[in-house]
Amino acid sequence: MKKLDVRLLRLIKNSKGQFISIAVIIILALTVFVSFNMMRDNLDNTIAHYYDITNYGDVFVEVTRIPGNAIENLYDIEGIEMAQGRVSNDVPLRVEDPNEKVRVRVVSLPQEEYIVNDLYTIEGRSLQENPRTAVVLQQFSDARSINIGDQITPYIAGRDYPLDIIGIVGSPEYIYLMENEQSLLPAPERFGVIYVTEEFAQSAFGFQGSYNQVVIKIQEEHLNKIDTIVEDIEDQLDRYGVRRVTKREDQLSHSMMMEEVEQLDQMSTAIPLLFLIVAAIIINIMLSRIVKNDRMSIGVMKALGYGNRAILAHYVKFSLAIGLVAAIFSSFFSIWLSQVFTNLYIQFMNIPLLQMDIYYIYFIYGILLTSIFCVVSGLMGARNVIKIMPADSMRPEAPKAGGRILLEKITFLWQRISFSWKMVIRNILRNKRRAAFLVLGIALTYGITMVPVFMASVWGNLFTIHYGEFQTMEYNIDFAKPMNHNAIRELTQILEVDHIEPKVEIPFELRNGWRKKNVSVIGIPQDTAFYNFKSPSGTPIVVPRDGIILTEGLGKILGVEIGEEIVLKNFIPDREDTTILVEGMTQQHLGTNAYMNIDTLNHVLGERDMITGVMMNSEDQVVLKLQDVKNISQVQSVEDMMNSFLEFMDMIIYSVGIMMLFGGILGFAIVYNTTIISISERTMEFSSLRVMGFDKKEIYKMISRENGLMTMLGILLGVPIAYGMCYGVVSAFATDLYSIPLIIEPRSYGVAAIATIVFVTVAQLATIKKIYRLNFIDALKNRVS
């Protein structure tokens, strides 16, 4: 081996702590880079493939009722490849515990060869002619331990229908299983999907020869014109009472999955970049220190005839070695992490085909990226090699002139500081660049630690704000069909009700020019006690008499301001569209809606006194008592939401832990390395202190004080950085379904600060050995030789 390389190996051996800590950061960066990129591709490709083999639809139409032959007519529209009707309704499921409320979506499957939104049979058989059989969605069967051969009993229109389970399936429509846009989280033990024969569904729901949904597949070459096709479909189906037309991009599961892909994509760049930059800065500082220490040796190398390039290469190899070692380890880790993630996806989502393919190209990209970072930071760190002359090797470095610091000029203050603190402050200010890096590093650690702490509390906040402040009803009850005020009277006879309000909830298409969005418009009494609308700045908004209130996000989507008009396009046959004034924008973190005065909404619909549901508070056993009441399609209680939320917390805590670990590793590496570097730089100074009679402990204490002071500064600077990072996360995570409120609780600041201090302390303790092992006498002696 080349002797320079021998020297390099020994150099690495002498600084293995630094080597390892930097390598760990790079391992993290690379592992995240490779595995997240692979996961994104895997997920993206699998979803595409899944859609492909199941003929996943492009447009989904909900109508009141449409006869089969009317669907045939849709083929007149150019670009429609396939249109199929189906019957789909949400009904209660009979379960053992009467207090448990489980709902299933019963969906009919056409008896045809080619099925749009086909199922993927995971276990058992596919659905045959027998109308008393059903296949069930895997998430649901898993969550409720339903097996093939079991019976399940949906309760349809006042009757029990026991069905034999003959198969367990996956559906492209429910990769991410949520009941509707209002449900924040999947709750597969309380909501599931079962597929039944068309014959069964049509007879049980009273839809003989007709359907209430149309799934449409559009010819590939016409997909670019999807919007005009959708309009044609709307026109043609208008008289069948179009309730809602959803394009695939707006479909719940699909948009959630795309969101997931998008998040993987963002994280696969952001995290590695951040970590690589930190690693690069540490490498830079470390190497420039080593080069400074090696001045004599570099002079000798030059005297012996080694060129700048050879010597630079010698040092760059140091950082490159870190990068390569990290690359090897991260290759294993990324395969492992992808496996873990794949399993998580399989567990939490239903993509039966998901498998982990390894894309070697990302290993190559990752290694290239790391090499570039390491070489550049290595060159930057070692660049002073060029300035060293061979003749420099002959004399020891003159001590740096230490000027007075600004603080000393404020004598009044300076005199009050004890001697050891004076030394601490001088030392910090002596190498400002490194002090700045340390402070910034600690600030970054603080920020990275804050994000998971914030995220952990935010879901709770999201929940309390939405269900505690924004809307305060305990139950949301939807009727199976529109009713009038008598329904309220009937309900109050069955239940002990504290407060009850009627509501109308109807899907509309809201338009502003070319911008449009399908949402549920909710009509509520003008003096509602259940809704507290607030503008983003916090001023309360009252329900207007004639106008409409939009959620902030909806306003953005439509590009409207308060005082402008939008078009309400209803799906009722032959009714004109209405223009309506936007009178308020409310903050709503969960879901996208519009709100109107219930009477005005009735007027728009050409109805009087119509209600589609109620909101209420009650101490009564609501779910139990409404169990068998006709015409109630669903009872949603805040308590249920709370339970799904608590389950979801488990997953959150898992990822919070990982993020904390990341922050900790980063903080450790930064503090550990800067401390080691500062110790090696000040060997002489410490030696002199030792000679003056300081003992090891006092010197260690001095360094601890320096780091302590820096940590305080770092945390102070970390507060705005943490806020910025949380802001970034909030914007990155905002979707149509929810927007995260940027509320950082005071407690979170404290938790993040404590975590940061722990990381710093651990790093500090790790350097204690170096101080105690410093050979002070040698240091003084070596200065001459």
Added chain:
Amino acid sequence: MSEKVLMKVEAISKIYQMGEVTVNALKDIDLEIYQGEFVVILGPSGSGKSTLLNVLGGMDLPTEGKVFMEDQEITGYNDKKLTAYRREKVGFVFQFYNLMANLTARENVELATEICKGALQIDEVLEAVGLGDRKDHFPAQMSGGEQQRVAIARAVAKNPALLLCDEPTGALDFKTGIKILTLLKEINKKYNKTVVIITHNVPIGAMADRVIKMRSGGIIETQINDNPIHPEGIEW
């Protein structure tokens, strides 16, 4: 000794500027060094001996003047050529040994020889400086004199045309000093290498073909020895 000029120094000066203070380390020096010559440079501390040696060895550039090696002007060299010059032509023994701390004695020598052509047998050279049994020791495990011998071995093993030694015996006891000088003389005679030695030690001048005396950056006297004595005969 031939009359062939190996190195020629024309009117060089070296000025160090340190803020307000200007140090004239070398003042207008002219010098010729002949092929196969053994030169001793004498002078008090701070007289510019090391500076001159550095300039000869291509380790430092003069502020003014020209330096030639075999008709090639090294003061006109770019960095790359200067590096090649140091690599192929010059062996340098530093005043303060300057070994690489994390390489063993043998590795320190190898560090020098592995990049140049026609190097000598490393073990032989180490044997010759009396370090045959300490080859695998690190500098920190050796005495000053031993380190100095490693430094000499490192310069000699390259088998350079020009061997420049900055106080090679400064840290050594009498006996070892003589041994080193004998070694240098041997190299000078056997391989016909040019050797330039800096020393404070006036008696050493007796073994040189020529003695150059310096004071405050200038050459004050050049003395030619027609009959240089064998190092064994030196006493101090």
